Amino acid sequence: MSLVDTSWLEKNSDKVKIIDCSWHMPQTKRSGFEEYKKLHIENAIFFDLDKNSKTDVDLPHMLTDVKSWEKILSSMGIKNEDQIVIYDNSDVISSCRCWYNFIYFGHNRNLVHVLDGGLKKWNNEKKPTVNNLTKTINTNYVANEKKELVRNKKQIDENIFISKFKIIDARSRERFEGKILEPRKGLRSGSIKNSFCLPFSELINEDHTFITKKKILEKFKLTKCELDANIVFTCGSGVTASVLALAYSLIDIKYMPIIYDGSWSEYGKTKI
Missing domain, CATH: 3.40.250.10 (Rhodanese-like domain)
Incomplete structure (x- = not known):
């Protein structure tokens, strides 16, 4: 859930x-x-x-x-x-x-x-809100890092040749296809070779809710990406990639989210 x-x-x-x-x-x-x-x-x-x-x-x-x-x-x-x-x-x-x-x-x-x-x-829905800062009491949180849920640039570059996983990009189609300039300075336009595009905005309704699971599945199928393959999500800086990852978890409850953390903010610095 x-x-x-x-x-x-x-x-x-x-x-x-x-x-x-x-x-x-x-x-x-x-x-x-x-x-x-x-x-x-x-x-x-x-x-x-x-x-x-x-x-x-x-x-x-x-x-x-x-x-x-x-x-x-x-x-x-x-x-x-x-x-x-x-x-x-x-x-x-x-x-x-x-x-x-x-x-x-x-x-x-x-x-x-x-x-x-x-x-x-x-x-x-006119549900209640407040403006006071929430007070917290310190705890002793213990993390358990799952490094398999992130990809780095070296792995992305290697994957272009060995294709161990598929990459889906959450940016707009215009950015993905290199038709417009990137919003961050110093980045070239374009996308990672052999990646697929599914703009995160296509999965979100006007009221900021997610579209239905059926429609989410249809959107993913339209990318032509193999949905039974290992999937890694990317975007501009790792934020909207996570929107796709959550959406995918709705149609595949066993999926654990995997993100290329550097995303285009890192990859777009590469000269070609």
Whole structure:
């Protein structure tokens, strides 16, 4: 159950830890934390996708190390046995990246959920919100890193020749096909050789909910990618790749999300 709906969360809010992982593309000039301070679901804890990532690289929100992750979750008051519901107020459905991070660092995937429709749907339904900062009590979170759930550039390059896994890109078709400039400076246009394209936006309704499982399956089939193969997701910087990974987990409950963490922010630096 990767997704929960707003009614479920409203009924079970006292039984779960709620996380606001709103993150916005730099060009939007929006701050997830500033918006959180003005309005959020009661008891939600803010997760800063930029600050809670690897800080010693020039790539955006890469996975941090195990010790840092343990400190982050411990400071948020998260326990290993906690059931987690993550939401966002973002056009790129950034909650899915936080969902992936939890699973990568070993939180029981059956205990990690994304709020379908996020804060947008919650607000549209006039459900209660607050503006006070949520107080937390430090815990002693212990992570269990699953390195098999991430791919690096070397593995991506090798795979072009040995084809051990298939790659699906979540960016727009115009970016994937190199028809427009990349939003981040210093990156060439285009895509990884032999990869497939499924824009994440095609899986999201106007109210920020996911389309039905049947439609998700149809969208994946339209990519012409072998769906029984090992699938790795990529995008611009690892955020919307996680949207595809969550969507795929809805139609294949055994699938564990695998992301090319550097995504085009790293690969697009390559000269051809």
